[in-house]
Amino acid sequence: MRAAPFALLLFTGCATPEAARTVVGNAAPLSDTAYPALAADAPVTVTTGDAPGPYEELAVLVVGPGRSLSDAEEMAVMHARLRREARRLGAQAVVRVAYHNLGENGTKATGTAVRLLDR
Known part of the structure; x- marks a missing residue:
């Protein structure tokens, strides 16, 4: 019975900062830096490419439509969810x-939320 608390203490002490990061909502953090949320109407670019200029990767986002929709509706819902998570x-x-x-x-859509460094 005494081995269980010791094992818990042993494994807790070995955690690295990377291991301490956990998925929150639809985001898996890539940075230890927390930034304030952006306004609900702040512009957020969603692209299959890369951002021009330097940036910091904040998190990997994963979103889905949550229900069966037309292709156009599905894309609009996923882009809105990606933008909402990025702003957060x-x-x-x-x-x-x-x-x-x-x-x-x-x-489902996956992407990397980034903070642009030249703005």
């Missing part, structure tokens, strides 16, 4: 967005 993290863009077909479960 203080990011001005979501780059390298990729779309993954989940069959009858719709589509």
Whole structure:
């Protein structure tokens, strides 16, 4: 019975900063820096490419439509969710967005939320 508390203490003490990062909502953090959220109407670029200029990667975002929609509706919902998550993290863009077909479960999108350093 006494080994369990010791094992817990042993493993707790070995945690690295990277291991301490956890998925929050739809975001898996890539940075230890926290930024204030952006205004709800702040512009956020969503692109399958990269952002021009230097940036800091904040988190990997994963979103889906949550229900069966037309292709156009699905894309609009996913882009709105990516923008909302990016704003929550203080990011001005979501780059390298990729779309993954989940069959009858719709589509999900993954991308990297970034904070632009030249703004």
